[in-house]
Amino acid sequence: MVQPEVVSVDFAGGFLRFDIRNPRTQANASIWVDLGNRRIVKSIVAGQEMDVTPGRPFAVPMAKPR
Numbered sequence: 001m002v003q004p005e006v007v008s009v010d011f012a013g014g015f016l017r018f019d020i021r022n023p024r025t026q027a028n029a030s031i032w033v034d035l036g037n038r039r040i041v042k043s044i045v046a047g048q049e050m051d052v053t054p055g056r057p058f059a060v061p062m063a064k065p066r
Helices: none
Strands: 005-012 015-021 028-034 039-045 048-051
Antiparallel strands (some): 015 028, 028 039, 039 048
């Protein structure tokens, strides 16, 4: 298992954002957490926004509009 490197952390308007990087592949990701509701509200991995709908066991890429 690869442990991500935390590149930066930011807090604004009740949201905590983590910018992380995979040390093996150098792929970047950003994760926004709503601290008031204690849930992930946005995730971008390698430039692709992920679907973080509650109830899913893991995030998947968002469907691209047709």
